Amino acid sequence: MTETSPAAEAGTGAAADHAYRLVREQILSGQRVGGEWLREGDLADHLGVSRTPVREALRRLTAEGLVRYERNRGVQVQAWNASDLDEIFSLRSVLEPWGCRLAATSGLADLTTLDALAHEMDACVAGRSPDLDRLTELNNRFHRLVLEGSGNSRLPGLIASVVQVPLVWRTFSRYPPEALARSLAHHHELVAALTAGDADWAESVMCSHVRAAWSSIREGVQATS
Amino acid sequence: MTETSPAAEAGTGAAADHAYRLVREQILSGQRVGGEWLREGDLADHLGVSRTPVREALRRLTAEGLVRYERNRGVQVQAWNASDLDEIFSLRSVLEPWGCRLAATSGLADLTTLDALAHEMDACVAGRSPDLDRLTELNNRFHRLVLEGSGNSRLPGLIASVVQVPLVWRTFSRYPPEALARSLAHHHELVAALTAGDADWAESVMCSHVRAAWSSIREGVQATS
DNA sequence: GTCTCAGAAGTTGCATACAATTAACTTCCG
DNA sequence: CGGAAGTTAATTGTATGCAACTTCTGAGAC
Numbered sequence: 001m002t003e004t005s006p007a008a009e010a011g012t013g014a015a016a017d018h019a020y021r022l023v024r025e026q027i028l029s030g031q032r033v034g035g036e037w038l039r040e041g042d043l044a045d046h047l048g049v050s051r052t053p054v055r056e057a058l059r060r061l062t063a064e065g066l067v068r069y070e071r072n073r074g075v076q077v078q079a080w081n082a083s084d085l086d087e088i089f090s091l092r093s094v095l096e097p098w099g100c101r102l103a104a105t106s107g108l109a110d111l112t113t114l115d116a117l118a119h120e121m122d123a124c125v126a127g128r129s130p131d132l133d134r135l136t137e138l139n140n141r142f143h144r145l146v147l148e149g150s151g152n153s154r155l156p157g158l159i160a161s162v163v164q165v166p167l168v169w170r171t172f173s174r175y176p177p178e179a180l181a182r183s184l185a186h187h188h189e190l191v192a193a194l195t196a197g198d199a200d201w202a203e204s205v206m207c208s209h210v211r212a213a214w215s216s217i218r219e220g221v222q223a224t225s
Numbered sequence: 226m227t228e229t230s231p232a233a234e235a236g237t238g239a240a241a242d243h244a245y246r247l248v249r250e251q252i253l254s255g256q257r258v259g260g261e262w263l264r265e266g267d268l269a270d271h272l273g274v275s276r277t278p279v280r281e282a283l284r285r286l287t288a289e290g291l292v293r294y295e296r297n298r299g300v301q302v303q304a305w306n307a308s309d310l311d312e313i314f315s316l317r318s319v320l321e322p323w324g325c326r327l328a329a330t331s332g333l334a335d336l337t338t339l340d341a342l343a344h345e346m347d348a349c350v351a352g353r354s355p356d357l358d359r360l361t362e363l364n365n366r367f368h369r370l371v372l373e374g375s376g377n378s379r380l381p382g383l384i385a386s387v388v389q390v391p392l393v394w395r396t397f398s399r400y401p402p403e404a405l406a407r408s409l410a411h412h413h414e415l416v417a418a419l420t421a422g423d424a425d426w427a428e429s430v431m432c433s434h435v436r437a438a439w440s441s442i443r444e445g446v447q448a449t450s
Numbered sequence: 451g452t453c454t455c456a457g458a459a460g461t462t463g464c465a466t467a468c469a470a471t472t473a474a475c476t477t478c479c480g
Numbered sequence: 481c482g483g484a485a486g487t488t489a490a491t492t493g494t495a496t497g498c499a500a501c502t503t504c505t506g507a508g509a510c
Binding site for chain 4: 461466468477
Binding site: 239240275298 | 503
């Protein structure tokens with residue numbers, strides 16, 4: 001993210017951007033429960049801006065599927081369930097391995113940064129208090145970077161549009177330790193496969209990676225529901 | 226289309242919806258050239274509404290990737306080229322066969338309607354003056370219906386979001402007659418494969434279908450550029 | 451002739467006011 | 481007591497006005 005480096009000029013503009021980021025963060029952090037109504041007036045007051053930029057933010061969130069919009073009634077936070085998770089991981093298990101395959105032979109993958117990210121993620125869980133938020137952030141960057149190496153400029157955004165599900169954000173907290181270790185190992189193996197330019201290997205590792213995550217999360221959801 | 230708008234739920238008010246549909250149609254029909262700036266004031270005057278709903282429509286088109294937005298500068302019609310087509314068909318050739326495979330065994334596919342659509346498309350090109358616009362419309366519905374049978378509710382929208390490229394709208398006009406006939410035959414074969422519940426067959430036919438279309442369009446684009 | 455820098459024009463971003471629609475409540479009738 | 485219609489409150493949709501930003505133009509200096 002951090003597209004249009006935001007806080008550059010705090011003085012003007014970016015009211016809509018500000019509103020967008022705040023509401024998005026509230027939804028992804030679970031602060032806003034699924035089904036909750038988001039009133040334009042309340043958000044505007046709380047942000048100290050008018051309804052106009054708030055409406056813009058809500059429309060953007062609607063397009064991204066984080067909220068549900070009903071004409072003349074407003075927007076409410078999208079509610080997710082286990083079948084949504086299945087749909088998403090089902091899609092990922094097709095698209096990500098495919099993108100990874102392309103990245104293996106395109107020569108576009110930023111292997112240096114990928115390797116660095118893999119090591120940073122190791123460090124995140126090395127200490128006694130693992131920084132899971134940072135791990136999530138790094139993991140997202142890792143996956144996006146792989147997909148950007150596919151040479152298909154639409155692929156990263158396409159996957160990002162379905163991965164933005166609240167549960168996924170808190171994903172690593174549900175991982176059992178051995179699953180976490182396996183996931184981190186996958187990242188390193190992925191870098192190795194990409195470095196070797198072995199498309200089959202790369203595709204295979206990513207497929208394992210996604211399906212392992214799917215399994216871990218499914219169990220985590222079942223356990224808490 | 227003009228039925229109780231399916232976009233009504235995901236859409237906006239009446240004026241905003243009107244503006245959205247108009248500008249979208251203008252872009253997809255090629256009336257608005259790629260790179261052309263779309264001024265809020267002009268569109269508002271032309272539509273007889275204020276800038277507010279126009280802005281909303283433009284934001285929606287931005288989210289769909291049909292226009293490009295620059296802060297404090299406005300929006301301009303997205304410009305497409307051959308590599309965009311390659312990216313799109315590359316994605317389709319992965320996702321659509323996969324969705325088709327799922328539809329073959331899910332039992333959710335509306336085989337009756339699919340068969341009817343396939344025959345309607347035949348009728349479109351049977352006469353001396355083929356109705357290519359109607360053919361395009363029916364073809365879109367056919368593909369969407371197949372994907373809706375996959376059981377993955379996100380898949381149809383995901384593919385729709387990348388297929389919305391102007392060139393694709395005028396696609397059949399570039400088809401040589403034999404390619405057109407082959408495409409229509411694919412539809413019938415697809416229905417047969419889905420009816421048989423043969424996942425491999427269905428996936429394979431859809432793969433052929435997409436790649437044949439890719440080839441036809443690539444040649445058509447090369448010939449005209 | 452070219453570069454720089456005011457100044458003006460045009461466009462977008464936001465705030466406010468009003469209209470339209472929806473939901474809730476009260477009241478009246480059976 | 482139950483139900484229905486009218487009315488009121490709350491919320492969204494649209495219009496308008498103003499401020500901020502960008503771009504273009506043109507005069508002046510080198």
